[in-house]
Amino acid sequence: MRDIPVNTRPLDGPPPRIDGPEGATDCHIHVYIEGHAPQPGGPPIAELATPDDYVVVQRRLGLTRVVITQSNAYQFDNGATITGLKAIGAETARGVVVVGPDTTDAELAEYHTLGVRGARVMNLPGGAVGIDGMAEVEARIRGLGWHLMVQFDGREIERHRRALEAIRTxxxxxxxxxxxAPVPADDPRVDTLLRLIDRGNAWFKVAGLYETSRTGAPDFADVAPIARRVIAHAPERVIWGSNWPHVGVARENYPDDAVLLDNLAAMADEATRRRILIDNPATLYGFA
Structure with a gap:
């Protein structure tokens, strides 16, 4: 008997309008795999979402490479992420894990060999490591050349600015x-975000517009202008992720992955989209 139901989310459908060129990368998905249980402190797992499930989504979108991000549900247990990486392979997959005080140097070295290139910092409810633990995590990963993936309420960016400026990776x-709560693209807090990017070590991921938008699909008109402003300002520092399998979203509001990819067409011209989907992820994640 399965403890967690199999996936019932829609995986396939009409392709996006824009082509996914060879090497195009989805820089943010999660996997939920049989045999890996949710951990205390994280949200429950409603359904599995396996590497095989994602292959269907990836094929539909015309993407080639993927970054598996440790789910909050698993907290400090990186087992499902590592299982997913092994299933897909380091030629086309990378990973972002959670690094805790009990993570050993040997584990970090093994993770690196398997394709891990980042550590997650989630300063929102359910996150395993918040910004208060970020400096310690950075010290552990700096020698590996990994990056930090940092998520927080953007309205609080000034509160976190000094901690972000202190990051050396x-x-x-x-x-x-x-x-x-969506803010206008010319909000002073977006100005702060751009100044952080201008320091040279910050990247910006276009992902999860549906999580914060009040106006909704397909345009996410209250959130997308922030992405457009960042892309216009620093296209060399932008990546994109689907955030599949969109956990925590009611089925009636479940986003269409093709629509999420097509949002880039309204944000960037073809040359810039290639940069966002291919060149920038290759630089950040070390894809050949």
Whole structure:
């Protein structure tokens, strides 16, 4: 008997309008795999979401490479992420794990060999490591050349600015800045975000617009302008992720992955999209 139901989310459908060129990368998915149980402190797992499930989504979108991000449900247990990496292979997959006080140097070395290139910092409910633990994590990963993937309520960016400025490795400002109540693109807090990017080690991930948008699909008109402003300002520092399998979203509001990819067409021209989907992820994640 399965403890967690198999996936019932829609995986296939009409392709996106824009082509996914060879080497195009989805920089943010999660996997939920049989035999890996949710951990105390994290959210429950409603359904499995396996590497085989994602292959269907990936094929539909015309993408080639993927970054598996440790789910909050698993907290400090990176087992499912590592299982997913092994299933897909380091030629086309990378990983972002959670690094805790009990993570050994030997584990970090093994993770690196398997394709891990980042550590997750989640300063929102359910996160395993918050910004208060970020400096300790950075010290552990710096020698490996990994980056930090940092998610927080963008409305609090000034509160976290000094901690972000102190980061010496590369780091990603996750989920389109994750302004939990959308703000205009010319908001002073977006100005702060751009200044952080201009320091040279911050990246910006366009992902999860549906999580914070009040106006909704297909345009996410209250959130997308922030992404457009960042892309226009620093296209060389932007990556994209689907955030599949969109956990925590009611089925009636479940986003269409093709629509999420097509949002880039309204944000960037073809040359810039290639940069976001291919060149920038190759630089950050070390894809050949």
């Amino acid at each position: 590369d780091y990603i400002i996750d989920h389109t800045g994750k302004f939990l």
